[in-house]
Amino acid sequence: MTATLRGWVFFLSLGLAFLLTLLPLPGWALELRPPWVALTLVFWLLAAPERVGVFWAWAMGLLLDVAIGTTLGQHALSLAVMAWVAVSLHRRLRLFPLFQQALAVWLLLLLERLVSLWVMGALGQPTPGLPYWWSPLTGLLVWPLFALLGREPRRGWPGL
Amino acid sequence: MVADQRQHLLEPLRSALSLLVTPLHYLANLPDAVVRSVRDRFTPESSLRQDHASLQAENLALKGRLQRLESLEAENRRLHDLLGSSFRVGERVLIAELLSVDLDPYRHQVLINKGSASGVFIGQPVLDAKAVMGQVVRVGPTTATVLLISDAAHGLPVRVNRNGLRAVARGTGLINQLDLAYVPHDADLAEGDLLVTSGLGGRFPAGYPVARVNEVKRESGQPFARVTATPLAQLDSGHEALLVWTLPEEGRTPDLVEERGPEQLGDPASDQVIDQVKDQGTERRNGKEKETQREMVEGREGGRDQVKFKDQNKDKDRDQDKVKGQDKAKEQNKDQAKERAGEGARP
Numbered sequence: 001m002t003a004t005l006r007g008w009v010f011f012l013s014l015g016l017a018f019l020l021t022l023l024p025l026p027g028w029a030l031e032l033r034p035p036w037v038a039l040t041l042v043f044w045l046l047a048a049p050e051r052v053g054v055f056w057a058w059a060m061g062l063l064l065d066v067a068i069g070t071t072l073g074q075h076a077l078s079l080a081v082m083a084w085v086a087v088s089l090h091r092r093l094r095l096f097p098l099f100q101q102a103l104a105v106w107l108l109l110l111l112e113r114l115v116s117l118w119v120m121g122a123l124g125q126p127t128p129g130l131p132y133w134w135s136p137l138t139g140l141l142v143w144p145l146f147a148l149l150g151r152e153p154r155r156g157w158p159g160l
Numbered sequence: 161m162v163a164d165q166r167q168h169l170l171e172p173l174r175s176a177l178s179l180l181v182t183p184l185h186y187l188a189n190l191p192d193a194v195v196r197s198v199r200d201r202f203t204p205e206s207s208l209r210q211d212h213a214s215l216q217a218e219n220l221a222l223k224g225r226l227q228r229l230e231s232l233e234a235e236n237r238r239l240h241d242l243l244g245s246s247f248r249v250g251e252r253v254l255i256a257e258l259l260s261v262d263l264d265p266y267r268h269q270v271l272i273n274k275g276s277a278s279g280v281f282i283g284q285p286v287l288d289a290k291a292v293m294g295q296v297v298r299v300g301p302t303t304a305t306v307l308l309i310s311d312a313a314h315g316l317p318v319r320v321n322r323n324g325l326r327a328v329a330r331g332t333g334l335i336n337q338l339d340l341a342y343v344p345h346d347a348d349l350a351e352g353d354l355l356v357t358s359g360l361g362g363r364f365p366a367g368y369p370v371a372r373v374n375e376v377k378r379e380s381g382q383p384f385a386r387v388t389a390t391p392l393a394q395l396d397s398g399h400e401a402l403l404v405w406t407l408p409e410e411g412r413t414p415d416l417v418e419e420r421g422p423e424q425l426g427d428p429a430s431d432q433v434i435d436q437v438k439d440q441g442t443e444r445r446n447g448k449e450k451e452t453q454r455e456m457v458e459g460r461e462g463g464r465d466q467v468k469f470k471d472q473n474k475d476k477d478r479d480q481d482k483v484k485g486q487d488k489a490k491e492q493n494k495d496q497a498k499e500r501a502g503e504g505a506r507p
Contacts, residue, residue: 015184019184019188022261024188033265062177063177068262072170072174
């Protein structure tokens with residue numbers, strides 16, 4: 001697979017993740033929405049850590065802040081921190097069996113939420129309740145999908 | 161982050177990035193829009209006729225009320241002239257549609273499909289068919305973000321319609337609840353009181369209904385009474401919103417239909433219409449109540465409330481500053497000037 005094609009897949013997947021983040025859900029499901037952008041970023045951080053790193057996570061976080069109307073930089077910071085941890089651990093994470101990998105991803109998502117919460121606290125915004133922590137959990141349930149999706153093409157596409 | 165939160169320095173960056181994001185917003189809105197248009201297309205003729213008939217009836221009723229209102233307005237203006245106080249009437253409204261897009265679940269914000277291209281400005285009041293919804297906090301070229309009055313960071317200066325008592329209605333983060341801040345124990349407030357905007361913050365025009373008092377708790381250990389109110393606007397289910405420009409008297413354009421443009425007239429938004437018809441009865445009652453009471457309030461204003469008004473005002477200002485920068489009056493004037501200029505050009 002050529003680099004440009006892979007670039008397209010990267011942007012397409014992120015666009016899809018943004019779309020899924022913005023799609024309206026019924027009220028009860030709002031807090032169960034998996035953190036699509038963070039999940040997609042983790043996927044690419046593990047799949048192509050030499051190309052997708054902290055900068056991309058930061059840029060996408062900035063875009064996410066604009067898209068959903070949070071303070072500019074909140075998600076940029078949290079996703080960048082998460083990306084830094086993910087990149088520095090990517091060799092180990094890639095070798096994990098699926099179940100263990102999903103747990104590790106859950107921890108990454110929790111870290112992202114935690115940093116986000118710190119930012120909200122530091123800015124004096126109202127802190128959300130317990131349901132705030134549900135979305136990493138649904139992220140954990142969705143992760144196997146990402147992992148399987150990534151595994152198949154990786155066999156066929158050299159260089160991914 | 162601090163730059164964004166405290167100084168609003170990064171607004172240009174945000175609006176530049178919003179160019180990238182706006183297509184995504186419209187794309188995310190697409191499924192809902194398609195479903196709605198399909199539903200519109202398959203609406204049976206009989207129900208359209210019914211809608212039409214009820215709308216006509218409503219139109220007639222509203223026109224009847226308007227006749228009385230105009231003479232009252234003239235009278236009010238004369239009285240204000242006598243008092244020597246300035247009085248701004250004349251408002252221009254523009255109908256915007258809410259995009260069905262989920263924003264941050266922990267803030268109460270909605271996205272509307274009008275932006276700086278339509279002259280929307282930061283701090284602009286947004287209403288729905290019944291009451292105040294919120295104010296514009298961010299403007300993109302074709303979209304704008306509206307902070308609802310129920311957001312925990314929003315404060316709105318209100319007064320009790322019955323007796324003119326002033327207070328600040330603060331959002332609680334719950335969609336159906338507002339808190340009145342700093343209300344003394346002996347304040348004359350009761351369940352069911354209608355709260356209207358007082359116009360003191362300089363952002364919202366005075367006299368629009370906001371909420372109805374839900375509960376007044378006077379606990380002796382607490383420094384202030386705990387007052388909760390229920391917003392009258394459909395904050396979580398409405399589909400259209402009114403953007404309001406307050407104009408000096410001469411720049412007034414009365415008709416809302418003109419603003420709407422031919423392309424939007426075909427859009428029935430049937431749910432909304434039915435709701436309005438349903439509430440027509442209650443609204444009419446409220447309206448009558450309001451008119452008589454407003455006269456009372458206006459008569460009292462110059463008198464003994466003055467002292468209380470001053471120190472309450474301090475709290476109000478502080479509260480309001482949470483939401484907005486200091487640029488309020490300047491910006492508003494500028495945008496209105498622009499708006500008026502655009503208006504002249506329009507046929």
